[in-house]
Amino acid sequence: MAYPAPPASRASKRSRVQDSSSSGSDMSITPDGRSHTIERYRVGIPALQLLPMLSIDPPPSLPAVSKVREFMPKIVQILREKNIDFDDENAQSWYDAAKDIRGLFLSHSLTRPIKVELLSWQLIIPRVIGVVEDSHPLVAAWPSINPRIHTIIDEYPKLKNGWRSIDVLRIGYRTDEFRSTPVTISVTVDWDLNRVDWMHAEQRIEAILNSAGLSDVEVEFERGEINQTAFPLHKPTRASGLGGHIVEDYPQRLPMGSNFGPDKYFRAGHNGPLVHGPFATIGGYLEMRVNGGPVKKYAVACYHCVREAIEGFAYIEAPGPYKEIIKADVPHGSLLKLTDKNGMGPGMLQERRATTFEAPSRRAHNFTLQYHDQKIEQLKVDITLDPGIPENHQLLAEHVASKARKIKFFDDGRHRLGNLYLCSGYRRRTSKNGIIDIALLEIDEARMGNNRVPDKSAWRSDFDAPSAACGSLLEDMASCDPQSLLGRRVYKVGARTGATTGRINHVKSDVNMDWNAQEGMGFSTEYCFVADPNTLARRITDRGDSGAFVFTNGRKWIGVAVGGPVKANEPPGGSLVYVTDAEETIKWIQGIGSPGKYQVRLVTS
Numbered sequence: 001m002a003y004p005a006p007p008a009s010r011a012s013k014r015s016r017v018q019d020s021s022s023s024g025s026d027m028s029i030t031p032d033g034r035s036h037t038i039e040r041y042r043v044g045i046p047a048l049q050l051l052p053m054l055s056i057d058p059p060p061s062l063p064a065v066s067k068v069r070e071f072m073p074k075i076v077q078i079l080r081e082k083n084i085d086f087d088d089e090n091a092q093s094w095y096d097a098a099k100d101i102r103g104l105f106l107s108h109s110l111t112r113p114i115k116v117e118l119l120s121w122q123l124i125i126p127r128v129i130g131v132v133e134d135s136h137p138l139v140a141a142w143p144s145i146n147p148r149i150h151t152i153i154d155e156y157p158k159l160k161n162g163w164r165s166i167d168v169l170r171i172g173y174r175t176d177e178f179r180s181t182p183v184t185i186s187v188t189v190d191w192d193l194n195r196v197d198w199m200h201a202e203q204r205i206e207a208i209l210n211s212a213g214l215s216d217v218e219v220e221f222e223r224g225e226i227n228q229t230a231f232p233l234h235k236p237t238r239a240s241g242l243g244g245h246i247v248e249d250y251p252q253r254l255p256m257g258s259n260f261g262p263d264k265y266f267r268a269g270h271n272g273p274l275v276h277g278p279f280a281t282i283g284g285y286l287e288m289r290v291n292g293g294p295v296k297k298y299a300v301a302c303y304h305c306v307r308e309a310i311e312g313f314a315y316i317e318a319p320g321p322y323k324e325i326i327k328a329d330v331p332h333g334s335l336l337k338l339t340d341k342n343g344m345g346p347g348m349l350q351e352r353r354a355t356t357f358e359a360p361s362r363r364a365h366n367f368t369l370q371y372h373d374q375k376i377e378q379l380k381v382d383i384t385l386d387p388g389i390p391e392n393h394q395l396l397a398e399h400v401a402s403k404a405r406k407i408k409f410f411d412d413g414r415h416r417l418g419n420l421y422l423c424s425g426y427r428r429r430t431s432k433n434g435i436i437d438i439a440l441l442e443i444d445e446a447r448m449g450n451n452r453v454p455d456k457s458a459w460r461s462d463f464d465a466p467s468a469a470c471g472s473l474l475e476d477m478a479s480c481d482p483q484s485l486l487g488r489r490v491y492k493v494g495a496r497t498g499a500t501t502g503r504i505n506h507v508k509s510d511v512n513m514d515w516n517a518q519e520g521m522g523f524s525t526e527y528c529f530v531a532d533p534n535t536l537a538r539r540i541t542d543r544g545d546s547g548a549f550v551f552t553n554g555r556k557w558i559g560v561a562v563g564g565p566v567k568a569n570e571p572p573g574g575s576l577v578y579v580t581d582a583e584e585t586i587k588w589i590q591g592i593g594s595p596g597k598y599q600v601r602l603v604t605s
Helices: 010-017 063-082 089-106 137-154 157-162 175-180 195-211 303-309 335-342 349-353 362-385 390-411 582-590
Strands: 027-029 035-039 042-045 116-119 128-130 163-172 183-189 218-227 258-262 280-282 284-290 295-301 315-317 325-327 356-358 416-423 439-443 489-494 498-504 509-511 524-531 549-551 556-567 576-581 598-602
Touching: 042 089, 063 089, 089 116, 128 524, 137 157, 137 163, 137 183, 137 195, 157 163, 157 195, 163 218, 163 524, 163 556, 183 195, 183 556, 195 218, 258 303, 258 362, 280 295, 280 303, 295 303, 295 416, 303 335, 303 356, 303 416, 303 439, 349 416, 362 390, 489 556, 524 556, 556 582, 576 582, 582 598
Parallel strands: 183 218
Antiparallel strands: 027 035, 035 042, 042 116, 128 163, 163 183, 163 509, 218 556, 258 280, 258 356, 284 295, 284 598, 295 439, 315 325, 356 416, 416 439, 489 498, 489 549, 498 524, 509 524, 524 576, 549 556, 556 576
16 A cells, blocks of 8 residues: 655654664564564565565455455545654654554454555656766765775675665656756665665765765665566467567568577476577677688677577576476586686687577567467457458458468578677676676678668657667767766667667666676676656666667767666666676777787678
8 A cells, every 4th residue: 555755864764774673674663562664665564575566466255355445445544644754753653554454454353464564655656767967076976985885885794795786876756857856876785685784884875975065865775686688588388478579570681689599498407398598689790800811790699698508508497386497507517607707719619609599589489479369369359340341351461471471480490590609708897897798699691780770760759869870870889988978868779678768877887797706706887878867668678688789879889788777666677777888898809819819890881
């Protein structure tokens, strides 16, 4: 149940948690001795649910469900009588209201466990985020404040091992007043951390900001994860919901932002179901000359999106009633274990040629066929009910023909893409501590596309299209670093969300990918591509977009999208994505082997 409340001040946030003493939960004790759970904008009795919550229809047979409508007038009356104010000391009014609402159910002998939770509107509506302008004093102070934040986090074992990103953004709720919304240092932590694990660190960071004259800067810790934006796996069926389908005919030559994936199904364990892995994005194309030989073109993707195709990768069924499909541990001594650590170079001829791909991915193909099946069945029903509408007959014929063409595309083997040529693995870094997350694919000449920016129609109306670049080839590459670029509009084309627009933030983000610890690596520092706050959808990236080229209106390729934070209080999709630097990536490739062995440049024709 939600009830409007004003944003909490730093002082009130502290007062709500200052009595928390349990090291393993958010539990606090109220004056009447009853236990409840509190977080920013939330109170729950007897305990809070882990965010994000899922809205489901509970069985009507549950006694509590049948009582909700009956009790609704009394629930509204309680909320009004308590005059809820979230700035109240220890959120006492919220606790009293939750206690009384829960009491309604318990007083009617509903012995099944009843949980009541009050959420403020800040957890109900999507948040608006945007870049921090370079004139804000935190931008200049960040090089000195950032290491002090890391020192504090490292002093708390759970935070040291459980933080995932540190982003500096403007975060608010209204686009028309966005410039007045606070700059926020937003720390993403693992799902299993609790408020008491970070509240003292939060207070100490706030004290640092106050001493630096930055009392207007907010601090938040939120549960979440870093989404490596490859599309999640699914069982190979056309009966498990739409997602990632392709409306147009499959292209023979692959443009920027094309869908691809491993050209095989996976068995989950020894006797588990067949599943297909994620799909991801072919960002664009590079050309390379080796030892003065002929120039060859290669497709560009992310390493973390091609590793499923490498020997040693496997899925298993997790124990438990839901039979969730999860990634298995990588076996020691496997090719994948070696590649995670060292990457894979052109010299590993047999291994890389055995690592093969297709486009579109079979996941997208299966969901595309389901999309056509659903349209065909619906049109058949519409025609039966009213056969006199010629448009329905035409649409039916188009869907039947499109489905047949796509099946033939696979039957004829035209989906085959090629094999891995080289990849970075997980342990490569730029000179500025950014990750190198790159793979080059050696693909069939018949499937080779170019780096042409889509025309203006590819951008939705709420995104500004790159007017000077639309329909033209990228002509050069540049770094994300120059000050002239930061804060200006940039663009990307991904396999999941298509063509979107945002800006590069003036403050880089610290990112602690989940593979860092297992590979003995520390956090990296990444450029941050952020949605414009006035964009209605504010969804510039989603799973499946990893590998997408990021570029400017001046037709310069500046980086590759690799992932972004997914937080408990955020909607699906992403308003920001981390970007690896194009120039630094090229430097790494050119640094393989002896000096001058590899000459690499962007394909411009």
